[in-house]
Amino acid sequence: xxxxxxxxxxxxxxxxxxxxxxxxxxxxxxxxxxxxxxxxxxxxxxxxxxxxxxxxxxxxxxxxxxxxxxxxxxxxxxxxxxxxxxxxxxxxxxxxxxxxxxxxxxxxxxxxxxxxxxxxxxxxxxxxxxxxxxxxxxxxxxxxxxxxxxxxxxxxxxxxxxxxxxxxxxxxxxxxxxxxxxxxxxxxxxxxxxxxxxxxxxxxxxxxxxxxxxxxxxxxxxxxxxxxxxxxxxxxxxxx
Numbered sequence: 001x002x003x004x005x006x007x008x009x010x011x012x013x014x015x016x017x018x019x020x021x022x023x024x025x026x027x028x029x030x031x032x033x034x035x036x037x038x039x040x041x042x043x044x045x046x047x048x049x050x051x052x053x054x055x056x057x058x059x060x061x062x063x064x065x066x067x068x069x070x071x072x073x074x075x076x077x078x079x080x081x082x083x084x085x086x087x088x089x090x091x092x093x094x095x096x097x098x099x100x101x102x103x104x105x106x107x108x109x110x111x112x113x114x115x116x117x118x119x120x121x122x123x124x125x126x127x128x129x130x131x132x133x134x135x136x137x138x139x140x141x142x143x144x145x146x147x148x149x150x151x152x153x154x155x156x157x158x159x160x161x162x163x164x165x166x167x168x169x170x171x172x173x174x175x176x177x178x179x180x181x182x183x184x185x186x187x188x189x190x191x192x193x194x195x196x197x198x199x200x201x202x203x204x205x206x207x208x209x210x211x212x213x214x215x216x217x218x219x220x221x222x223x224x225x226x227x228x229x230x231x232x233x234x235x236x237x238x239x240x
Contacts (some may be wrong), residue, residue, distance in 0.1 A: 025200040028064065029095040032057055033072035037097050038080025041240065044070045044100065066100075067109040067140070073101045073193055073239060076164045085125060085166035085193050085239045088159030092196065092205045099169075099195040100185070101239055107186035110197070111139045119175035120183075121204045123195045125166040127156040128237055131187030133172070135180045147176035151192075156237070165237050169195060171204050190238050 033047050034040030035055035043054035045068075050061040053072070074082035075097055078089075087096045102108040115137075124131070131151045137143040151172060159167035185194055196204035 025198060026062055026064075027199075027201075027205055028062070028100075028197040029092065029205070030072045030098040030100050030195060031095060032059060033098055034074055038074055038077070038082040040074050040082075041071050041103075043068065044072055063112065063114050065111045065113075067111075069102045069104050070108040070110070071101055071103060072098045075099055075195075076162050076167075078161050081163050083166075083240050084164050084237065086159055086162040086164035087123075087169055087195070088157075088162050088164070088167040090168050091123065095196055095205065099193045100197070101190070101193040102185075103190050103240065105189060107141075107184045109140050110183045110185070112181055112183075113139065115179040115181050116199050117176075117179050118200075119173060120197065120199045121171065121173035121201060122197045123169035123171055123204045124151060124192060125154050125169045125239075126151060126187060126192040127154055127166055129153075129188040129191045131185070131192040133174060134184045134186065135174065135176050136182045136184070137178055137180060139182050141182055141184045143181070144178070146178050146180055147174055149174040151187075166193060166239050169193075173204075190240055193239055 028048060033044055033053045033055070034042045035057050040055065042057070044066040045051060045053050046065050047053040047057065047059045048062045049065040052058050073085055076083060076086035077096055085099065089096070130153065132148055133151065134148040135146040137146055149172065154170050155168065156165050157167055198204050
C-alpha cells in the first residue's frame with residue numbers, strides 16, 4: 001500500500017511539473033505606456049490589446065485590455081523623480097519605469113478575452129490601505145468569482161536614493177480552478193500600485209523574485225495563496 005501511494009504522488013507531481021514547464025509566460029511590465037520619462041500618467045487602454053495607450057504608444061498584442069481608469073504610473077529612479085513610488089532598483093532592471101494604478105474609483109479591471117487558467121502573479125506596493133485581487137470567469141468582473149486574494153500592507157522603504165514612500169514592491173500570487181477572463185485590482189484610489197503582472201509563472205516577471213517570499217505554496221486547485229508582505233500603517237500618503 002505505501003508503494004502505491006508513493007507511485008501516485010510521483011505521478012501527480014510529474015503531471016503538475018510538466019504542465020508548469022509547458023505554460024507560456026506572459027509578462028506585463030507597463031514599460032512604454034507613457035510616451036516620455038520621467039513624466040506621464042497615461043491610460044493603459046489597449047496598449048496590450050493591439051491598440052494604443054492614451055499617449056499613442058503601442059505594446060505587444062497579448063489580447064489583454066484594461067478598464068478606462070487603468071493608468072501607468074511613472075516610477076522614480078536615481079535619475080528621475082515623477083511620483084512617490086519606485087521599484088528601488090529591485091527586480092527586473094527593464095521594469096523600473098512604469099507600473100499599474102488608478103486615480104479614480106475603487107478598482108480597475110484587466111480583461112483577457114481568450115481566458116487563462118491556473119493562476120498568475122504580480123508585484124505590488126500598498127503602505128497605508130489594504131487592497132485585494134479578484135478573479136472572475138467573465139469580462140469586466142462579471143460571472144462567477146473564481147478566487148480572491150486579500151493583500152497585506154507592504155513596507156514603506158527604506159529605498160535610499162529613490163525618493164519614494166511606496167517602495168519596495170513585494171511579490172504576490174493567486175491560484176484558482178476554472179478559466180478566468182478578468183481580474184479586479186481593488187483598493188483605495190492612488191494608494192496601491194501593481195507591476196510585473198505575469199501569467200504562466202508563480203514568480204512575477206518569470207524570473208527570480210526581488211523580495212524573499214514567506215513560507216507557503218500556491219494551491220493547485222480552487223484556493224488562494226498570499227506570497228509576501230510585512231504590515232506597516234502609514235496614513236495619508238499618496239502614490240502620485
